[in-house]
Amino acid sequence: MAALAMAPVLLGFVPAGAAGTGAGRVTRVSLAADTDIPRGATVDLVRQTMTLAAGEKRHLRGRLEATSTTTGIVGLTQRVRCLNAAGATVPVVAASARNHEGSDTATYAIPGHLPLYADLLLTAPTAGVYTCVLQGTAYSTLSGTYHLTAVAGSTWLEADDTDQAGARWWQNPACESADPTGACTYVGGGPARRDAWVFYDDGTPVHKWQAHPGAATVSARANVELTTCYQGTASCPDEMEAYPRGKNAVVDTRFEFIQLDTTGHTCRTHSTSARRTVTDDAHHSVGYSTLSGIPIDSACGTRTFLMRVYVKHVSGQTVKIDGVQSGITSLTNGIAFNHFP
Template sequence: MTDIDESGIENVRNLRRNTVIAALLGLVAVLLPAPAMADKGTVDQVSRTASLNIYPPAAGASATYTNVITVALDLVAGEHRHLRGRLETVSSTTGVVAFNAAIWCTPSTDLTDEIGNRAVSSRNHEGSDASYAETGHLPLLVDKLFTAPYTGRFICSLNGLTASSSITGYHLGVVTGGKTYLQTSSDNQVGAGAWESLPCASQGNSQAGSQCTFLGTGGKSDVFVFYNDGSTVKKWAYGPGVTKVQAYANVLVTTCYKSTASCDGVPESDRLARTANSYSAVQFRLDVIQLGTDNSHACYTPPATTVTNNVRDDAHHFTAFMNTTVDVDPNCGQYFIMRVYVKLLSGSPIKIDGVQNTSSLTNGIMLNL
């Protein structure tokens, strides 16, 4: 049985054995040539070099984030910076535990005063023996577009969090060696645009104002996030003289297996039992569409790749990271729209997560190149 708190954290009842491994062994800054993130201009990268462990909360306490990397930005009012974090951890247990990565920014004068919503990625860490690309090593990426509300210095940080409802005495060790870092575009990303998905409570739609999208229940199997999911369609204008634009989308989905507390509104009869190998197969595709000169219909729809991911019930959450570079068609109009096609192919229903309090779990960014 599982539940999620309002930051997207999963408190997981362990289905696996426990063991202990050693934690991995400040910070180093480098300048990366464009297009490390395909941003306009160069990209600064600060990597974690000192050892750091992320611990769960004490019994009865709420989970809190551990700061991993911090950068200071001196900006003029209205300037945009694209931040991308990569947080890779190994676990000291083979059990399944929650793992979040988050980016937020504050004034330098008050580090508790977060500006706008924090960007969050979430996935359960499935243990020190989990079959990831490198055994036991789970990386999470997270993107945020920060816009300075006034002229001044701002502090932006990459942070990590873990929790479990059944396992104690464990930790997640932050992996160094260039695998955990925070990137920041050096130049103002003039005219950049940002998208957030709808409000979606951690438990589902039982909370007032929650507008989660569920696939695999009620006869609904697919949706376009940011487009026909109840969102107001956003039209983004590219800059004068721009010939290419870059789009990023991070879409977080949650599997709705039997007895999970994450999916109020999905009947138990529509859910499958969670097993050691159960998963939901989900397709994702990022569409970036240039509108016509009347700004009301599609003029140019570039080819886009559809990717299928098997979202394991042990992982429970999965963030699809997508990006594409698109040529501007001079014969079309001034505006683009972004949408992400999501389709459930098999397995238990899924929930598409959005904004939970001040945590934004599904986001989009468009930049002029």
């Protein structure tokens, strides 16, 4: 098996149909025909074009379902990337990644079919036409001829049809694939932290979000990408690599969306928890958390909320909490939405 690192940036589980966390309708554009993603290539798969006013917001969700022509391991990254009328990328790009573990893999919901999701909140910097694209990249050190294939119908890009007024985007700090400067956050044994709070104590400026005055309820989601640090990987520094490949990692996560009181302290905590196993074959794994229909409690005295994700190492490999690559592409992020009566 080839040892893989996340592909360098070349330019966020909610089931299908559950996208559009914010209020209003969504438009889904699905891939019309199976499309090959050759090794080392980034392929545009699906696109949507919209005309927006300055400051207008849209939630986009992409799904890439991929099969493979090899039983070997091939890396897969999907991105949701928006461009202005001049063709320039509008920050930020949302991404998620995982190794496709082979055409014979039976641990996916459909054997051999790996699905990835990514969420983006697009805020138009200026009025104009924006084109958003779902992209797929395949990468591997395997020899021979092979490719991944994006599956028609099951690969799609959704976008809200109306403005997500007051919605807010979170992303954690820079963390390059190979972490040459030691900027990433690690949880595990040895020199790593035992736990961490994403968007809270990982170097991210703590943001207190104000729900819209007219909102009846709110909702939130977070996508957190983790990478295992097995011995010999190019994704982690040597001191974080305690075990040979095959040890895998187990972590506990808890997504919290907290309504604050007038003193800035917790008034109401809304949370969802999960135990996650990240295998060394998958190497990268993104966890999707959603909290919907949250009431805004008037007794708290504010409409202020704080978002954070607790990540605790349980056993196995140290894991890296992936962040922003190349200054623009976010692998760990969150969005808060208003819901209006």
